[in-house]
Amino acid sequence: MSNHPTIVFHLDTRSDRPPFRQLVDQVAGAFERGQLRVGDQLPSVREVVRQITINPNTVHRAYRELEHLGLVEGRLGLGTFVVEAVESAPREYRAQSWRDTLREGVAQARSSGVGDDDIVLGLQSLLSSDAEVRS
Amino acid sequence: MTGDDLVIETEALTKRFRRRTALNECSLSVPRGRIAALVGPNGAGKTTLLRLLAGLSKPSEGGISVFGKEMSTMNVELRARVGYLDQDRPLYPWWRVREILEFGRRINPAWDTEFATRHLSRLDIDLESRVRDLSGGQRAQVALAVCFAKRPELILLDEPASALDPVARQDLLHDITELFADNESSVLMATHAIDDVAAICDYVIILSQSRVVLSEDLDYVLESHRFLSRGLDDGVPVPRGATVLQELRTTREVTYLVRLAMPLERDGWRIERPTFNEIAIAYLRDQHRSTPAKSEFGEEAGATP
Numbered sequence: 422m423s424n425h426p427t428i429v430f431h432l433d434t435r436s437d438r439p440p441f442r443q444l445v446d447q448v449a450g451a452f453e454r455g456q457l458r459v460g461d462q463l464p465s466v467r468e469v470v471r472q473i474t475i476n477p478n479t480v481h482r483a484y485r486e487l488e489h490l491g492l493v494e495g496r497l498g499l500g501t502f503v504v505e506a507v508e509s510a511p512r513e514y515r516a517q518s519w520r521d522t523l524r525e526g527v528a529q530a531r532s533s534g535v536g537d538d539d540i541v542l543g544l545q546s547l548l549s550s551d552a553e554v555r556s
Numbered sequence: 557m558t559g560d561d562l563v564i565e566t567e568a569l570t571k572r573f574r575r576r577t578a579l580n581e582c583s584l585s586v587p588r589g590r591i592a593a594l595v596g597p598n599g600a601g602k603t604t605l606l607r608l609l610a611g612l613s614k615p616s617e618g619g620i621s622v623f624g625k626e627m628s629t630m631n632v633e634l635r636a637r638v639g640y641l642d643q644d645r646p647l648y649p650w651w652r653v654r655e656i657l658e659f660g661r662r663i664n665p666a667w668d669t670e671f672a673t674r675h676l677s678r679l680d681i682d683l684e685s686r687v688r689d690l691s692g693g694q695r696a697q698v699a700l701a702v703c704f705a706k707r708p709e710l711i712l713l714d715e716p717a718s719a720l721d722p723v724a725r726q727d728l729l730h731d732i733t734e735l736f737a738d739n740e741s742s743v744l745m746a747t748h749a750i751d752d753v754a755a756i757c758d759y760v761i762i763l764s765q766s767r768v769v770l771s772e773d774l775d776y777v778l779e780s781h782r783f784l785s786r787g788l789d790d791g792v793p794v795p796r797g798a799t800v801l802q803e804l805r806t807t808r809e810v811t812y813l814v815r816l817a818m819p820l821e822r823d824g825w826r827i828e829r830p831t832f833n834e835i836a837i838a839y840l841r842d843q844h845r846s847t848p849a850k851s852e853f854g855e856e857a858g859a860t861p
Contacts, residue, residue, distance in 0.1 A: 441775065474733060
């Protein structure tokens with residue numbers, strides 16, 4: 422086991438994402454890229470605070486959120502670990518941001534004067550053309 | 557939130573000096589266990605407020621409660637639980653760091669020399685060096701360590717990173733989070749560097765014109781403000797529950813920075829998320845705003861041509 426942390430966080434202070442969400446995104450992203458695997462231990466809050474300039478409450482909050490999403494599990498006295506359920510959890514996590522993106526897209530279409538019927542038609546044609554590509 | 561969760565609560569706190577009012581009916585609260593930022597332009601009353609909270613000066617009117625007890629200049633026991641770091645970071649230039657720690661031990665009952673020594677050795681600051689031979693950044697770090705060595709439950713920092721170069725500044729902010737993590741305390745930090753707030757704070761108080769215009773969780777601040785844009789011809793009224801902080805116009809489009817009091821009806825608006833920097837600047841610029849609830853509903857703002 423090396424002494425290097427399983428993940429090194431970074432915080433964009435000029436981002437519109439709340440800091441704890443940035444950390445959640447980074448864990449989910451590292452897992453998707455295969456940089457973080459089931460059984461890996463996340464650095465302790467104290468370790469993260471030593472590594473980078475961050476409020477410990479932000480790390481706590483991110484870890485709580487990750488637990489809530491089923492990506493990690495806090496084991497009393499041992500630490501926080503990436504868990505098996507992670508295989509399905511990021512998909513669910515992605516689903517939330519996917520809905521947000523869609524919502525923004527709809528708002529954008531409406532604000533440029535596209536009617537709801539046209540939006541539905543547009544989405545249908547998009548899905549069917551995508552289905553053709555996939556099959 | 558109950559009173560037990562608050563480290564600071566002020567009620568209509570006013571401080572007048574001979575010629576001017578430095579703080580005007582300031583009511584605010586700070587939850588326990590946070591690094592809270594006190595943001596405002598120079599002369600907004602930040603230092604005055606911190607000195608009142610530390611029990612170093614007397615209010616003209618209003619009350620201050622710290623840990624649920626009435627703060628006063630006479631309350632020695634309560635004052636001992638509060639650490640205050642002056643923005644000038646006063647340290648005698650000819651003293652050795654070790655002598656400062658020794659002096660601190662003699663005048664503070666709860667002084668933790670080991671805590672300060674451990675922290676300073678982690679920073680490679682030699683205890684035998686004299687203050688005058690330290691860099692500006694190191695001096696700030698020693699002053700901070702001395703402040704935390706009292707082991708106070710509440711730490712008030714007045715512009716702790718002012719006049720430091722970017723690296724020293726970053727190091728000091730890092731020290732604050734490390735000391736905070738080790739000490740299980742609450743911090744209130746006055747600053748006008750908005751980037752520092754986004755880096756380490758999780759609660760924000762904005763003072764403008766001697767008044768509190770915002771006092772909230774940083775995450776909540778980010779979630780409750782949005783940019784709303786639309787074409788000038790669209791004629792969509794500003795949504796209900798949205799308070800306009802700032803208006804930007806182009807030839808064909810208008811963009812509002814709004815504070816949302818309820819979930820947004822998205823119809824007709826292009827929506828973007830502002831950064832904390834953009835939000836803070838909007839509050840600091842808004843000179844005429846007296847309270848954040850001034851125009852809680854959109855009718856007034858929606859009526860603008």
